[in-house]
Amino acid sequence: MTPALLITAQSIGLVTTEAFRALADRAIGFGAKVPLNEKEVSASWLADALGVPRTAIESVTVVDAHSGTANRARLAVKSDTHLPDSLFLKLPPRNYLQHVLMNVFRLGTKEVLAYGAFGDDPPVRTPRCYLAVEDTLRRRNVLLLEDLSATAEFRTVVDAVTVAEAEAVVDALAGLHARFWNTDRFDGDLWELAQRSPAEIRLGDLIRRKFIGTITGHTAGIIPDDQKRDCRIFFERSADIDAFWASQPRTLIHGDTHLGNLFFEEGRPGFLDWQVAMAWPGIRDIAYFVTASLEADEARRIERELVRRYVTRLGDHGVDTDGDHMWTLYRAAITEPWLAFVCTAEAGERMQSFEISRVGVERAVAAVEAHDSFTVLRSLIDAPSSIPAG
Structure with missing residues (x-):
């Protein structure tokens, strides 16, 4: 065999x-x-x-x-x-x-x-x-x-955040990521958040191939043909993608930072549902949140400043990072919410209502198109030592 x-x-x-x-x-x-x-x-x-x-x-x-x-x-x-x-x-x-x-x-x-x-x-x-x-x-x-039902405000993916709320979420995520930045706990009590077995990885590839190998669901018409073609990288080169991200500094990330998993208390954000928490580069949380939680035009207007803010806040917590490098990683990481939203839409209403999944796909498609994110991702895994400036 x-x-x-x-x-x-x-x-x-x-x-x-x-x-x-x-x-x-x-x-x-x-x-x-x-x-x-x-x-x-x-x-x-x-x-x-x-x-x-x-x-x-x-x-x-x-x-x-x-x-x-x-x-x-x-x-x-x-x-x-x-x-x-x-x-x-x-x-x-x-x-x-x-x-x-x-x-x-x-x-x-x-x-x-x-x-x-x-x-x-x-x-x-x-x-x-x-x-x-x-x-x-x-x-x-x-x-x-x-029980937060009496004190917190909850939203769904179809909603959006204000600029001030987006900044507050970025600040909060920077604090989370700084706490666990390259922690040795991923080799200790948190090792299960840092490991996936070969069987799990292969199963993920099979699921991706089923959902995005041929996209036919209710959002198929809003996904450009080039994205339908380029997304095959997720199951054709998943090992290379994993190897690249594993080469970057890792931290504890939430992994699913859309508005349905957040709450607000007088403008202060909080985070729910940590079921896909993992050891991964923190920029994934930022890219996921911005892509999922802002209207496309607003995201394009403020996203670079939000990434700069994230780098600055990490520095305030003692974590030094390169802003240009982080921006390039952000552009590539936009493919992650794209994958999540398209797979959810392809799974049908048993996973998420059509109204919600469609909004997620629309925002992710716009973000990938604006940043040519699949091209950036491919360039990173082909030549990780020569990262494009973006």
């Missing part, structure tokens, strides 16, 4: 393993450390999980719940502890296939690790985390978070 076929077989084995794990997990509930759904969250379980006497938690009531890439619920809690009266709960998704997907790509594991990495002093505003636990055998995860 050739190496490529072996890795493909390993990818199929990975999916099969996690499919059986999720199936068995749902069928055999006895002995689980983490609830499978919000109905299993009792006062006694919560007390045990928090390490407090069972008498300290009087009651836990589910106020509302819904499930997508994770199962989310709002809880009313009566207790004699430090817990507030209302909490936000995240558990494995109810849908079986989404449960398998979460296991395959370790989405719950990454979010638990991210909250654990922040500790009691997060470098960015996140919901306060009261509990972050994983059952490693079942690969179930539970997060018990601050």
Whole structure:
């Protein structure tokens, strides 16, 4: 068997393993450390999980719940502890296939690790985390978070930010990235955020080929033919792309900085849903945010200044970077939100509503066209030592 076929077989084995794990997990509930759904969250379980006497938690009531890439619920809690009266709960998704997907790509594991990495002093505003636990055998995860529904403003991808809000997000991301810039924790307690197995990489290539090898979904008509052709680089040369980005300084990034994963409190940004947190060059978060969260004309008007601001803020935190180099990386990194939005649109409404996915694709297409981002990316992986000035 050739190496490529072996890795493909390993990818199929990975999916099969996690499919059986999720199936068995749902069928055999006895002995689980983490609830499978919000109905299993009792006062006694919560007390045990928090390490407090069972008498300290009087009651836990589910106020509302819904499930997508994770199962989310709002809880009313009566207790004699430090817990507030209302909490936000995240558990494995109810849908079986989404449960398998979460296991395959370790989405719950990454979010638990991210909250654990922040500790009691997060470098960015996140919901306060009261509990972050994983059952490693079942690969179930539970997060018990601050309920922001009464204090925060939430938006979706179809919305946009003001210039002041964009600057505030860039400042916040610079603080996050500076905290973990080239940290040796990626070889220690955060190693799972820095590693992908060959099977995971190959599986990603197969998924990309399925979604963007031939683009036929509801946004196909707004994607230029040259972008449909150039995007094949994502599965034809994924190893080269990964090798280039791995050669750059890495930090802890959020990985999915669109407006649906942000909230605002009196203009101050906060970040939700850390399921794709990873060790990667920080400029990816900036490119993703600007591309997804600003109207195209406004993004083109202010994006260079936002990248300069990012470089300056990193410097304020003691991280020295080259502004021209960072700008070139930004232009190449715009291909990442393009990939995410086009794949989401190709997956159909089971992943995202057509209204939302279309806006994301429109903004990403405009950004790639303005910066010739696929050409920049190709030049970087062909000759990383001679980066174009841009």
